[in-house]
Amino acid sequence: MNIAFVYPGQGSQVTGMAQDLYNNFPKAKEILYEVCDVLKQDLKKIMFEGPTDQLILTENTQPALLTASLMAQKVLENELGKPINELVKAVAGHSLGEYSALTAAGCFALKDSVTLVKLRGNAMQSAVPAGEGAMAAIIGLDMLQIEKLIQSLTSTSEVAQIANDNSPGQIVISGHLNAIEWLITKAKEMGAKRALLLPVSAPFHSSLMLPAANIMDQALRTVEIMPMKADCYANVTAKVCNQSQIHNLLVQQITERVRWVELITNMFNSGINNFVEIGTGKVLSGLIKRIVPEATVYNFGKADELDAIKHLWA
Secondary structure, eight states: OOEEEEEOOTTOOOTTTTHHHHHHOHHHHHHHHHHHHHHTSOHHHHHHHOOHHHHTSHHHHHHHHHHHHHHHHHHHHHHHTOOHHHHOSEEEESTTHHHHHHHHTTSSOHHHHHHHHHHHHHHHHHSSOTTSEEEEEEESOOHHHHHHHHHTOOOSSSOEEEEEEEETTEEEEEEEHHHHHHHHHHHHHHTOSEEEEOOOSSOTTSGGGHHHHHHHHHHHTTSOOOOOSSEEBOTTTSSBOOGGGHHHHHHHHHHSOBOHHHHHHHHHHTTOOEEEEESSOSHHHHHHHHHOTTSEEEEESSGGGSTTTGGGGO
16 A cells, blocks of 8 residues: 555644535534534634634644544545555654544544643643744755754854754744744845744744643653554654654654654655645645655545545545
8 A cells, every 4th residue: 555644733724624524524523523522612613713813822723633634534434434554554744743643543532632732732832931932934945054054053042943844945943032033044144045934822843842741741641542553654753653652752742853854755765655635734735745746645624625535545
């Protein structure tokens, strides 16, 4: 089997997300109602109606994205009449999306994954006081150039590190606001096509997130991590992980780099050449096309996208 499912992370949220699935598939409704019941929150209203300022709160964004992906996942399994292990060779998720991937692969019960990501969102939001941290996208410089820039940072008291290696020439940095702004200026001087602050609420995937990592370490001890039904590639290592590693990898993921380029390259080199982005948006699809142009990329987050992917299992 040469198919992988990939699951988006924060940034893919949009008002109206998963509403088409909800309107067309009873299985999608079932998942959404279960999530709302677990959270004791009307997440459906926030996902479908917003307002945007509520949807983009990390504590809402993370469970909303997880829910949208799992709605799509369960609809696909139900419509094709196949479990995850008969649909894919492997799964992977970008940042938050790793929880979606692991849940889809059978590692977490839905109630546990939803509870974990709600806590994760709260913990990450509160880890750094507002205005102290930032993230920025650097377009047009390679990893080595950005690493050298970070090493040239004169302040030893401020954090700056690579947060996401998203695609060739698109790297995200994270850390203290002053350090990130200094690096933006230096990146432009070095010849970056673009270097800009991202509209995020905290410096994700940096050591400043250590308080959130500690909270998740404790939370993950309270849930059952079950055997995987499909291989899952981890953000931190870019390699297939096993059941015993999941706890530590999810803790490390909060403060360490998402190795997306390496991860997708490893998947492709393992024989996977069809990728299906499961859930809201097409962010990962665009990144994958730039990482491995030879791969074929599909999306499933709306009812009318089902016919375009059915042939993969014909």
